[in-house]
Amino acid sequence: MIERFRIATRASGVRRQVFVHIYDDREELARQHTEARNMVYDPAADIAGGVVTQQGFHWPRPDYTPIIVMRLWTGQLTTKTVAHEAVHAAAPLYFMDGIPGWNSRARAHLIGDHEMLAYLVGDIASEVIRNLYKLRLL
Ligand SMILES: [Zn+2]
Numbered sequence: 001m002i003e004r005f006r007i008a009t010r011a012s013g014v015r016r017q018v019f020v021h022i023y024d025d026r027e028e029l030a031r032q033h034t035e036a037r038n039m040v041y042d043p044a045a046d047i048a049g050g051v052v053t054q055q056g057f058h059w060p061r062p063d064y065t066p067i068i069v070m071r072l073w074t075g076q077l078t079t080k081t082v083a084h085e086a087v088h089a090a091a092p093l094y095f096m097d098g099i100p101g102w103n104s105r106a107r108a109h110l111i112g113d114h115e116m117l118a119y120l121v122g123d124i125a126s127e128v129i130r131n132l133y134k135l136r137l138l
Pocket residue numbers: 084088115118
C-alpha cells in the first residue's frame with residue numbers, strides 16, 4: 001500500500017466513512033482484498049480493485065461504525081473504476097441506513113452481488129465525465 005485516506009458522507013443521514021487504500025502492486029491489492037473477505041487468494045483472479053465491509057456488518061443490526069475499505073490500484077485509477085467501487089461502498093450503507101432497512105428483502109441485492117449496478121454506474125459516470133472534458137466543461 002502506498003497511500004491511504006478516509007472519506008466521509010452524511011448522505012444517508014448517518015455519518016459514514018470509507019477507508020481508501022491505494023496500491024501500486026496489483027497482486028498485493030488482490031491478496032489483501034481476497035484475504036479481507038476470508039477467501040483463498042488466487043493469483044489468476046482478475047482483481048484490480050475492490051470494496052470490503054471488514055467490520056461492523058453484524059446481524060441483527062449494523063454496528064454504528066462499520067469499516068468499509070475500498071482498495072484501488074494505481075494502474076487503474078479511472079473514473080469508471082472509482083465510480084464502480086463507490087457503488088460497492090454505497091450499497092451496504094444504503095442498506096444499513098436507507099428506507100428498505102436492515103430487515104428488508106432488499107438485503108439480498110444490497111449486500112450480495114451488485115456487479116451489474118456497479119458496472120452501469122461506472123460506465124455512465126465515466127462517459128459523462130469524458131464528454132464533459134471533450135466539451136471543455138471540466
Ligand atoms: Zn465490482
